[in-house]
Structure formats: structure tokens, C-alpha cells
Amino acid sequence: MDQFTINLLFVGGSFALYIGIAIWAKAGSTSDFYVAGGGVHPITNGAAIGADWMSAASFISMAGLIAAGGYANSTFLMGWTGGYVLLAMLLAPYLRKFGKFTVPEFIGDRYYSQNARMVAVICLIVASVTYVIGQMAGAGVAFSRFLEVDSTLGLIIAAVVIFLYAVMGGMKGITYTQVAQYCVLIVAYTIPAVFISIQLTGNPIPGLGLFSTHTESGLPLLTKLNQVITDLGFNEYTADVDNKLNMVLFTLTLMIGTAGLPHVIIRFFTVPKVADARWSGGWALVFIALLYLTAPAVASMARLNLMTTIYPDGTSSAPIEYENRPQWVQEWEVTGLIQFEDKNNDGRIQLYNDAPSFQDEADARGWEGNELVVNRDILVLANPEIANLPGWVIGLIAAGGLAAALSTAAGLLLAISSAISHDLIKGRFNPAITDKGELLAARISMAVAIVVATYLGANPPGFAAQVVALAFGIAAASLFPALMMGIFSKRVNNKGAIAGMLSGLVFTLAYIFVYKGWLFIPGTNNLADIPANWVLGISPLSIGAIGAMVNFAVAFTVSNATEEPPVEIQELVESVRYPRGSGKATDH
Amino acid sequence: MSGHEYDAVSYWKANLRLIFGSLIVWALVSYGFAILLRPMLYGIPIGGTDLGFWFAQQGSILTFIVLIFHYAWRMNRLDEKFGVHEE
Numbered sequence: 001m002d003q004f005t006i007n008l009l010f011v012g013g014s015f016a017l018y019i020g021i022a023i024w025a026k027a028g029s030t031s032d033f034y035v036a037g038g039g040v041h042p043i044t045n046g047a048a049i050g051a052d053w054m055s056a057a058s059f060i061s062m063a064g065l066i067a068a069g070g071y072a073n074s075t076f077l078m079g080w081t082g083g084y085v086l087l088a089m090l091l092a093p094y095l096r097k098f099g100k101f102t103v104p105e106f107i108g109d110r111y112y113s114q115n116a117r118m119v120a121v122i123c124l125i126v127a128s129v130t131y132v133i134g135q136m137a138g139a140g141v142a143f144s145r146f147l148e149v150d151s152t153l154g155l156i157i158a159a160v161v162i163f164l165y166a167v168m169g170g171m172k173g174i175t176y177t178q179v180a181q182y183c184v185l186i187v188a189y190t191i192p193a194v195f196i197s198i199q200l201t202g203n204p205i206p207g208l209g210l211f212s213t214h215t216e217s218g219l220p221l222l223t224k225l226n227q228v229i230t231d232l233g234f235n236e237y238t239a240d241v242d243n244k245l246n247m248v249l250f251t252l253t254l255m256i257g258t259a260g261l262p263h264v265i266i267r268f269f270t271v272p273k274v275a276d277a278r279w280s281g282g283w284a285l286v287f288i289a290l291l292y293l294t295a296p297a298v299a300s301m302a303r304l305n306l307m308t309t310i311y312p313d314g315t316s317s318a319p320i321e322y323e324n325r326p327q328w329v330q331e332w333e334v335t336g337l338i339q340f341e342d343k344n345n346d347g348r349i350q351l352y353n354d355a356p357s358f359q360d361e362a363d364a365r366g367w368e369g370n371e372l373v374v375n376r377d378i379l380v381l382a383n384p385e386i387a388n389l390p391g392w393v394i395g396l397i398a399a400g401g402l403a404a405a406l407s408t409a410a411g412l413l414l415a416i417s418s419a420i421s422h423d424l425i426k427g428r429f430n431p432a433i434t435d436k437g438e439l440l441a442a443r444i445s446m447a448v449a450i451v452v453a454t455y456l457g458a459n460p461p462g463f464a465a466q467v468v469a470l471a472f473g474i475a476a477a478s479l480f481p482a483l484m485m486g487i488f489s490k491r492v493n494n495k496g497a498i499a500g501m502l503s504g505l506v507f508t509l510a511y512i513f514v515y516k517g518w519l520f521i522p523g524t525n526n527l528a529d530i531p532a533n534w535v536l537g538i539s540p541l542s543i544g545a546i547g548a549m550v551n552f553a554v555a556f557t558v559s560n561a562t563e564e565p566p567v568e569i570q571e572l573v574e575s576v577r578y579p580r581g582s583g584k585a586t587d588h
Numbered sequence: 589m590s591g592h593e594y595d596a597v598s599y600w601k602a603n604l605r606l607i608f609g610s611l612i613v614w615a616l617v618s619y620g621f622a623i624l625l626r627p628m629l630y631g632i633p634i635g636g637t638d639l640g641f642w643f644a645q646q647g648s649i650l651t652f653i654v655l656i657f658h659y660a661w662r663m664n665r666l667d668e669k670f671g672v673h674e675e
Contacts, residue, residue: 066645071641071644071645074622074641074644074645077644077645077648077649078618078622078644078648078649081648081649081652082614082618082648082652084652084656085610085611085614085652085655085656088656088659088660089607089610089611089656089659090607093663207646210635210645210646211634211635211636211637211642212635219636220635220636220637221635221636222635222636222637222641223636223637224636226636238636238637238638238641240626240627240640244623244624247623248619248623248624251618251619251623252619273674274667274674275660275663275664275667275673275674278656278659278660278663278664279657279660281656281660282653282656282657282660285649285652285653285656286653289649289650289652289653292649293646293649293650296645296646574596577596577600577603578596578599578672579667579672579673579674580667580671580672580673580674581674
């Protein structure tokens with residue numbers, strides 16, 4: 001059986017499974033649609049959160065980022081997991097007790113203000129839409145590589161599948177599909193990693209293999225990797241960073257942003273009790289950690305494998321001849337994600353760091369520049385091929401990458417559609433709408449959101465690469481502080497909350513736009529986006545944490561200068577703090 | 589009624605104490621051991637690198653899991669002790 005057929009079987013089989021689950025879990029009421037009827041077991045919910053959270057970014061890109069940056073990019077590992085500690089202790093149990101369907105609804109009720117609710121709706125939609133573009137684009141890439149179809153056609157197939165199970169099943173369909181998708185993606189991620197870890201270190205657990213001995217050289221794996229890459233002019237993999245302030249703030253931004261992203265928060269509304277919301281956070285992190293503890297191992301091992309592929313006889317010998325390059329390099333060259341240019345016309349592939357510090361050695365060896373450019377996003381997808389694993393593992397990776405992209409896209413689309421149907425249509429324009437009418441509105445807004453996301457995924461705006469900073473910056477600077485103060489302070493009032501959200505948001509956006517261009521329009525940036533220009537060395541990606549602090553400070557100052565919230569609001573805050581009598585999530 | 593009020597206040601204070609303690613550990617393993625205090629841990633070797641690197645790529649995540657389960661377990665017991673748990 002050829003590789004194409006195998007990929008088709010794995011991807012087609014997994015899609016059939018998702019649609020089967022969706023038919024079984026059809027939503028009958030708004031409660032089913034928004035919160036899966038509120039009857040999801042904490043472990044089931046944990047797995048669903050895991051799939052919801054782990055997107056194309058976690059599955060496809062993260063290991064590549066760590067492989068390229070080494071220690072410095074540990075920020076992603078800590079940032080995207082540490083947020084769950086904040087979520088489980090500061091938000092989830094109380095929002096579950098509050099017992100409504102959406103995040104803007106809590107903000108609107110707690111700050112007794114339709115305006116606050118609308119600010120939250122806008123933040124939610126901007127953060128979620130920017131995020132969903134990346135997922136759709138990721139699904140398109142996976143389709144075009146593994147099913148050899150045009151990426152636009154691939155995207156449309158993905159959209160139809162999401163449409164079938166998300167529109168029909170709502171949160172109920174999404175929850176159970178996400179559990180299946182979690183299983184597919186974790187198996188797909190782990191199996192190649194285990195094989196590679198055994199090949200390199202003899203240890204079957206990749207997370208332990210990372211700190212074990214490299215069998216071939218007898219050195220610790222990381223020492224061997226440091227040696228190989230410094231021989232070629234790169235920085236040590238484990239090297240410490242100089243700009244610790246920026247590293248701290250970037251990690252903090254990712255953590256606060258994670259805790260403030262609405263599509264994750266609403267998952268906690270689906271469990272029956274407050275105690276279950278607490279357990280859910282723990283289980284979610286267990287399921288996420290299975291991938292996150294493996295990712296750094298995948299990163300270092302793939303980097304070492306790549307280097308030894310190019311330099312089979314060691315870094316001091318000549319690199320591999322272009323004619324003899326492995327099959328996987330040829331296949332990825334077709335997609336343009338690996339590019340080779342024989343700068344010194346010796347027919348060999350020189351892969352090294354083109355830095356001034358390495359110039360003398362490069363001259364001595366007759367090298368005229370780095371000749372191989374490898375897009376870091378292909379690392380996980382190409383990993384099984386780099387390690388010569390059998391064809392079914394490659395089919396599995398294809399299904400896993402698609403599961404990661406689709407599950408996150410569905411979660412985001414649900415958050416967007418519930419904000420539109422519940423907060424905008426029912427909350428603002430037509431409060432008298434019936435349950436049935438609202439369910440129809442929810443399905444229509446979901447369908448529209450899918451069409452828009454598919455279009456943007458096929459024609460990504462030029463700023464697609466920047467949007468992650470935007471999504472996390474917005475969630476960190478606007479939503480998280482408003483939610484947290486709503487629970488932990490009885491004093492913060494409507495004026496304080498709105499002023500806080502807006503100032504946090506404007507401050508964060510302004511700092512990002514100064515370096516990245518206003519509304520990301522190229523050429524409109526006031527300062528070049530280089531570390532020398534950053535205030536105190538703080539990158540635009542790290543500014544969300546400062547934006548959150550601005551939000552807190554402004555909200556407290558304005559609230560203290562104005563009147564106390566009404567007594568019934570103070571009682572509401574009091575009631576979310578105590579689990580007794582939560583009932584299931586409703587809209588009344 | 590006043591006894592109930594008193595209990596509610598102590599329950600919330602106990603919760604805040606638990607959160608505060610958990611967040612100190614949370615910050616210590618990630619911002620502390622993995623980033624700012626890493627140079628102090630250079631002397632502790634682990635698999636070809638130092639303890640700070642291990643905390644950055646594995647240790648902090650493992651600690652986060654323990655923190656959340658510990659919090660959930662303690663809080664669910666506090667709920668019962670103060671009689672605010674759900675039936």
C-alpha cells in the first residue's frame with residue numbers, strides 16, 4: 001500500500017469517527033448546545049479541554065520553536081501550562097458557580113452594565129477570530145502535504161467536517177468529538193517520539209530520554225547536541241538568556257492569556273458541580289502535559305537527527321551530497337518548506353549558522369553561506385520520516401495534526417457563535433427570543449463563523465503570523481483582570497471595570513502596533529521591531545502582562561474614586577465564592 | 589445568622605491562604621528556578637545540563653499538576669468542613 005492510501009485511511013477513518021460521535025450526541029436544547037447539558041464528567045472534560053487547548057500551534061509549531069530556540073523558548077512550555085494554575089484557582093470554580101453560558105454574560109451581570117458586556121464580546125471575538133485563522137491555515141497545510149490535494153480544497157473538506165459536528169452537536173457534539181480527537185492527537189504525537197527516543201537513548205519515555213545518555217556517543221544527549229550545533233556556529237541549546245525581564249514577562253503574558261481565553265473558560269461550565277470544575281483543571285493539565293513533557297524531547301532529538309542527517313560522518317567531515325539527500329527532504333522541497341541553494345557549487349548541503357563569529361571557519365572550509373533553509377513548522381510532521389519510521393506512523397501524524405487543528409477550531413467557533421447568539425442577539429437585540437429561536441440563531445452564527453474562518457484561512461491576511469501575540473495580549477490585558485476582579489473584589493464597579501478593560505486593551509494594542517504597524521499595515525510602524533528599540537527590552541509579544549497590570553491599576557483607582565457597586569451585586573460576588581446551590585448552567 | 593457569616597468569612601480566608609501559598613510555589617518553580625534563579629542552580633547537573641533547564645522544560649509543568657490537584661483536594665475538603673459543599 002502506498003503512503004497516500006495509508007494517509008487517506010487514517011484521516012478518513014478519524015473523520016468518520018468524529019461524524020459518528022456527532023450524530024450520537026445531537027444537541028436538543030440551548031443548554032446542550034452551549035454547555036453540553038452541564039453533565040460532563042471532569043475527566044472527560046479534562047480530555048476535551050486538552051484537545052480544545054492543544055491547537056496546530058502546540059502540535060505542529062511548538063516543538064519546532066523549541067528546537068530552534070532551545071532553552072530560551074521554554075517560555076511556551078511554562079506559559080501554556082502555568083495558565084491552568086491561574087484558571088483552576090482564580091476563575092473556573094467561581095464562574096462555574098455563577099452558572100451562565102458565556103464569559104461576556106458574567107462580565108455584564110457582575111458589572112451591571114450592557115456596555116461592559118459588549119466590550120467583552122468585542123475582545124472575545126477579536127481574540128477568537130485571530131486564533132481560528134491560524135487553525136484553518138494549519139489544517140490546509142496538513143491536507144495539502146498528506147492528501148496531495150490543493151490546500152483550499154483541503155480547507156473546504158475540513159470546514160465541512162467541522163460544520164457537520166459543531167453545528168449539529170454544539171458543545172455536546174464538540175465535547176465528545178474532542179475526547180476522540182485528544183486520543184488521536186496524543187497517540188500520533190507520542191508514538192514517533194517513543195521510537196526516536198529509543199533509537200537515540202534507549203529510553204522509551206521521551207521526557208526522560210531528553211536527560212539520558214546518547215547511546216552512540218556515550219555523552220548526555222544535550223551535551224552531544226550542544227557540541228554538534230556549536231561546531232556549526234550556533235548558540236548552545238541549553239544556553240541561558242541575557243534578557244530575563246523579557247523572558248519573565250513573555251511567560252507571564254502566555255499564562256495570563258491562557259487563563260483569559262474564552263474558549264477554554266467556557267469548557268468549565270459543562271461539569272455538574274463546582275468541585276468538578278476544580279478537578280477538571282487538574283485533569284486538563286495532565287492531558288496537556290502528556291504532550292508538553294514530550295515536546296521538548298521531540299525538539300532536541302529532531303534537531304540532533306537533522307544535523308546528523310546532513311553531517312553523517314560528523315561535523316568536521318564534509319556534509320551530505322545533494323544528490324544523496326533523503327527522500328523526505330525531496331518531498332518537503334516540493335512544498336517549498338525546505339529550500340536548498342548550492343551557493344559554493346560543491347554539490348553538498350552546508351547547514352550552519354551564517355554569523356560573523358563563524359566567518360573564519362566557514363571561509364577555511366570553503367563555505368559561502370548557509371545552503372539549507374528548513375521551515376521550523378515541518379519538524380513534527382517530518383519527524384517520523386527523518387527517523388525512518390514506517391508509513392503508518394506518518395499517516396497517524398497526519399490524522400493527529402488535523403485533529404489538533406479541527407478540535408481547537410471547533411472550540412473557538414463555539415465561543416464566537418455563543419457570543420453572537422447569546423450575548424448579542426438574545427442579550428441586546430431580541431431578549432424575547434425563544435429557546436428554539438436562539439438555538440437556530442446559534443447554529444446560523446456558527447455556520448457563518450465557519451464560512452468566514454474558512455475564507456480567512458484560505459486567504460490569510462498578511463499579519464497572520466502576528467496574531468498569536470494579539471490574541472494572548474488581548475485576553476491577558478482585558479478579559480482576565482476583569483474576570484478575576486469580578487470574583488475577588490466587591491469594590492470594583494462598572495466604571496472601574498470598563499475603564500480598566502479599555503485602558504489595558506488600548507495600552508497593549510498601542511505597544512504592539514508601534515513596533516508591528518498600526519492594524520498590522522506594513523510600513524506604518526513607528527519604530528523598527530528590534531530589541532534595541534524595545535522599552536526596557538520588553539518585546540511587543542510580552543506586553544500583555546504589563547497591559548494586565550495597567551488594567552488592574554486603572555480599575556482599582558477609578559472604582560475607589562466612584563461609588564460602591566449596589567448591594568445586590570456585592571451579594572452576587574458573595575454567592576459565587578461559595579459552591580453550595582450552584583445548579584447547572586442556565587441563562588436565567 | 590451571625591455564626592453562618594463568621595463561617596463564610598473564615599472559609600473565604602482559608603481559600604485565599606491556600607491560593608496565595610499555591611501561587612508562591614507556582615512562581616518559584618517557573619519564574620524562580622527556571623528563569624531568574626537558574627544561575628544559582630548551575631552547580632546541580634542533570635543529564636548534560638543544569639537543574640534550571642530541567643525546571644524550564646519538565647519540572648515546572650509537573651509542579652503545576654501537583655498544585656492544581658492539591659488545591660482541588662484541599663478545597664473540596666474545606667467545602668465540607670464549612671458546610672458550603674454541593675449535595
